[in-house]
Amino acid sequence: MDLRRTLAGLGLATLLAACAHPFYAGDLQPGTSRQQVLERLGPPTRIVALPGGERLQYSTQPFGHHAWMVDLDPAGRLVGARQVLAAAEFQRIVPGQWTATDVEREFGPPARVDGVASWDGPVLTYRWRDVDRSDMFYWVYLDRQGVVRRAHQGMEFINAPDNERN
Template identity: 35%
Template sequence: MREWMTLGGAAMAAVATVALSGCATPVRDERLRPGVSTGAEVQQYYGMPTRVWPEADGGRTLEYATQPFGRTCYMVRLDAQDRLVGATDALTPANRNRVEPGMTPQQVTRLLGQERSRVFFNLSGEDVWDWNIEPEMNGYLLRFNVHFKDGVVLRTSQSVVYPDRRFLWD
């Protein structure tokens, strides 16, 4: 029970931090200035990244995934001198459209960031990863799914998650 309370406390602290930060994200944070801000400043404001991706030019990309409950994955690009180049949300429609048949799981993870969940379907032989994404309308959740078969992307799809009436307040 104590372990659960500790996890619950950590989750509440994370929710409070997000709520207090308002609209500040690595994409729209006025404190972050390309060419001036450093990786240390980014981490001071946003904490430790989910992952760090090395770049061919000696720079790196800091991944800030909000899955399994959020709907974003911020990729903060730093150059070889550890200066901010820019930040993007990896889960935008344009970026999701870059997922193509034949890509490897590593390529998809590098493109979209940490997934919400993975489920293997025995009958089809597909391993399906999903990400929460922004819905087109309020009132439901939307998931972007990547279907892998034999270690490569087979196809993508989207799933609507309707609210369960048992959890709605009257």
């Protein structure tokens, strides 16, 4: 019985840890200093130069479902922060115009970079959750020159029922 309780406790702790995202930046106020952002969120996953400042990327990829883009002006003051792994954000990708650099600037590093037999180029995979909290993938197909050629979403059937038994 003690083993069951221990395993149940570990399972609950794992579930709670997986649901939390450590980089919540939605309540940061415009004008917050770079130093205050770093004190609050810690070191970013990546820092990206922008024409009018810089972007601090806070991503929970490859296993999480969130990526916060924290934009700072040239003086190091917060302009805005947003969670970008969402359907409306992914719809901004323009095949034939965006490159791998554009995708990673806007969404951070992907969860995976794969190749598939039916495509002659890399496929960037992002994990995210839709509005009803379903686990999802978003795939961005690049050609050999790094230009986006197509992009689409799909479900991640991580906890799907076993249809073989029905």
